[in-house]
Amino acid sequence: MDTVAAVTTSQSVATAAMQNDELLKQSTWQGVSVMETQWRVERLLSRYAACIDDDALEQWPAFFASDACRYEIITRENVERGMPLALMFCTSQGMLFDRIVSLREANIYPQRWYRHVISNVLIQSVDEDSLTVQSSYVVFQTRRNGQTDIFSAGKYLDRIVMRDGELKFAEKRVIADTHRVDTLLVAPI
Amino acid sequence: MNAPMTSFNKPWITSPDGFRVPYEVFTDQSYYDQEQEKIFRGEAWSFVGLEAELPNKGDFKATAIGDTPVIVTRDQEGRIHVFKNRCMHRGAFLVRESRGNAKSFDCVYHQWSFDLTGALRGVPMRRGVRGEGGMPAAFDMANFHLDELRVANLNGVIFATFSETVEPIEDYLGEEIVATVKRIFNRPIRILGDQRQYVHGNWKLYAENTRDPYHGSLLHLFHNTFGLYRATQTGFSHMDASKRHSLLKVRAAAAPTSEAEDKEVYKDVRSYNTEFRLQDPSILAGRQEFDDGSTLIINAIFPNLLLQQIANTLAVRQSVTYAPDAFEIVWTLFGYEDDDEEMQLIRMKQSNLIGPAGLISMEDGEAVEIVHEAVVRDGKKTSVLAMGGGYAESSEHMITEAPIIGFWQNYARYLGLTSDAAK
Numbered sequence: 248m249d250t251v252a253a254v255t256t257s258q259s260v261a262t263a264a265m266q267n268d269e270l271l272k273q274s275t276w277q278g279v280s281v282m283e284t285q286w287r288v289e290r291l292l293s294r295y296a297a298c299i300d301d302d303a304l305e306q307w308p309a310f311f312a313s314d315a316c317r318y319e320i321i322t323r324e325n326v327e328r329g330m331p332l333a334l335m336f337c338t339s340q341g342m343l344f345d346r347i348v349s350l351r352e353a354n355i356y357p358q359r360w361y362r363h364v365i366s367n368v369l370i371q372s373v374d375e376d377s378l379t380v381q382s383s384y385v386v387f388q389t390r391r392n393g394q395t396d397i398f399s400a401g402k403y404l405d406r407i408v409m410r411d412g413e414l415k416f417a418e419k420r421v422i423a424d425t426h427r428v429d430t431l432l433v434a435p436i
Numbered sequence: 437m438n439a440p441m442t443s444f445n446k447p448w449i450t451s452p453d454g455f456r457v458p459y460e461v462f463t464d465q466s467y468y469d470q471e472q473e474k475i476f477r478g479e480a481w482s483f484v485g486l487e488a489e490l491p492n493k494g495d496f497k498a499t500a501i502g503d504t505p506v507i508v509t510r511d512q513e514g515r516i517h518v519f520k521n522r523c524m525h526r527g528a529f530l531v532r533e534s535r536g537n538a539k540s541f542d543c544v545y546h547q548w549s550f551d552l553t554g555a556l557r558g559v560p561m562r563r564g565v566r567g568e569g570g571m572p573a574a575f576d577m578a579n580f581h582l583d584e585l586r587v588a589n590l591n592g593v594i595f596a597t598f599s600e601t602v603e604p605i606e607d608y609l610g611e612e613i614v615a616t617v618k619r620i621f622n623r624p625i626r627i628l629g630d631q632r633q634y635v636h637g638n639w640k641l642y643a644e645n646t647r648d649p650y651h652g653s654l655l656h657l658f659h660n661t662f663g664l665y666r667a668t669q670t671g672f673s674h675m676d677a678s679k680r681h682s683l684l685k686v687r688a689a690a691a692p693t694s695e696a697e698d699k700e701v702y703k704d705v706r707s708y709n710t711e712f713r714l715q716d717p718s719i720l721a722g723r724q725e726f727d728d729g730s731t732l733i734i735n736a737i738f739p740n741l742l743l744q745q746i747a748n749t750l751a752v753r754q755s756v757t758y759a760p761d762a763f764e765i766v767w768t769l770f771g772y773e774d775d776d777e778e779m780q781l782i783r784m785k786q787s788n789l790i791g792p793a794g795l796i797s798m799e800d801g802e803a804v805e806i807v808h809e810a811v812v813r814d815g816k817k818t819s820v821l822a823m824g825g826g827y828a829e830s831s832e833h834m835i836t837e838a839p840i841i842g843f844w845q846n847y848a849r850y851l852g853l854t855s856d857a858a859k
Contacts, residue, residue: 331780
């Protein structure tokens with residue numbers, strides 16, 4: 248199976264996207280056409296956003312592979328400086344559950360609503376076991392007084408795997424252009 | 437902007453039931469303007485960065501002292517300088533990036549060029565063009581050196597001051613705070629990155645928060661919720677002799693206190709629940725790094741720095757002010773250059789505990805905002821600081837608000853407020 252060259256920086260992504268789209272030379276992934284794979288990936292992302300925006304956070308860890316997963320929210324500022332510090336850094340599904348229990352039971356914060364808009368879903372590379380997918384996100388936040396602001400904008404860099412016929416995140420890196428957090432960051436992005 | 441401080445006889449009083457601070461100090465523009473001149477641009481050393489942020493000659497970062505923009509840089513001889521980030525010609529920003537490396541600072545407006553020591557080296561068309569224009573004969577580039585601040589470097593922690601008269605940094609901090617800084621910065625550090633937190637409230641509410649051992653186990657319920665907190669750990673709340681700075685420290689208890697004792701202490705607290713357990717307790721796994729067994733150090737350094745060790749998370753938090761109702765906390769987390777891979781992972785996992793998304797610290801931003809919003813029209817009303825006795829004395833426990841009173845007494849002194857509290 249052909250492997251599309253893995254690209255990580257936004258600049259090289261732009262080049263890859265505009266020049267040769269190697270993915271189009273490939274017909275299937277895990278027995279599914281690349282067109283259907285694109286549709287499945289977009290559906291995964293839409294369901295992920297709905298889970299958070301509808302405050303069904305107890306379901307959120309199930310979007311990740313239970314055997315091995317990684318989730319982080321890191322600022323573009325730190326990524327571009329080559330620094331590892333994230334805002335959230337989870338290396339197991341258990342840590343994802345602990346985040347949710349903590350925000351439900353322990354943490355003190357004002358009630359706010361999130362609204363995700365996810366777009367530009369681009370399968371960057373394909374190998375036998377996983378897809379590398381980049382997409383853009385914007386999260387609007389509505390405060391308790393009814394005012395809505397953009398809370399965070401950035402991109403997702405995801406490694407997606409198939410588990411029991413369902414797509415799961417083996418790795419989800421939220422790279423936030425918005426490197427200044429407005430007061431506090433409670434729910435995942 | 438600068439409202440005249442006509443009647444600065446404010447209700448700062450030590451009453452029998454505690455020390456009282458009028459809420460207008462958080463919301464009034466005149467206080468904010470006075471703070472900029474008398475504290476941030478006055479007789480104080482402000483934190484501006486870590487030497488490890490500027491490893492190479494020519495490295496610079498842009499930051500601010502209060503709301504005055506400054507540049508921190510390392511010159512070709514390796515010396516650290518701090519300048520106002522303002523061209524001597526017409527006032528434009530010299531540096532428009534937050535970080536970088538430069539051979540000189542060149543203003544983009546008219547390309548006046550300053551070297552890394554702050555000296556003006558180039559003025560385009562200074563002698564005119566084809567005999568026309570040019571600067572007057574009296575113009576002397578030596579008179580246009582960048583506004584430079586005094587700099588102090590304590591084990592790689594860089595402070596700067598606008599004052600010519602403030603005491604040396606060691607005297608300013610006092611022996612115990614200097615020892616704390618030296619203990620944490622005992623060998624080369626490795627910076628892990630920054631986190632930035634914009635808070636819609638007054639910066640002094642955070643200065644209070646970081647000098648307040650009383651709130652720790654009451655606002656931050658992560659440990660209680662997961663059955664981890666030990667209220668009865670031993671700790672202390674110290675101040676330096678001037679009482680500007682504070683040092684809150686917790687040591688792991690020699691013998692763990694019982695769940696029964698914790699339950700007794702927390703019987704009035706809204707959440708004491710031991711039914712939850714962490715699914716992945718590796719977030720709390722760590723190593724004892726310091727000989728004295730300290731598990732928590734919260735060292736507030738007047739006016740704009742907090743140095744912390746919480747378990748294996750090491751960080752500086754710098755407050756940058758924008759307005760009476762807005763400031764930013766810049767968190768810089770670090771480890772040591774000689775950290776092995778496992779130690780790096782420990783620090784990364786524990787970083788989940790702190791910062792604007794921190795499981796045990798996210799509430800502080802909220803605490804600032806709920807006060808700020810609530811007091812906005814009650815400037816003449818006062819808070820009460822009474823826990824621990826209502827006076828600014830160091831104590832060998834943490835059930836106190838004394839370090840906050842120390843902060844306010846100094847604040848009143850710096851601003852020249854008429855106050856019996858400042859006596």
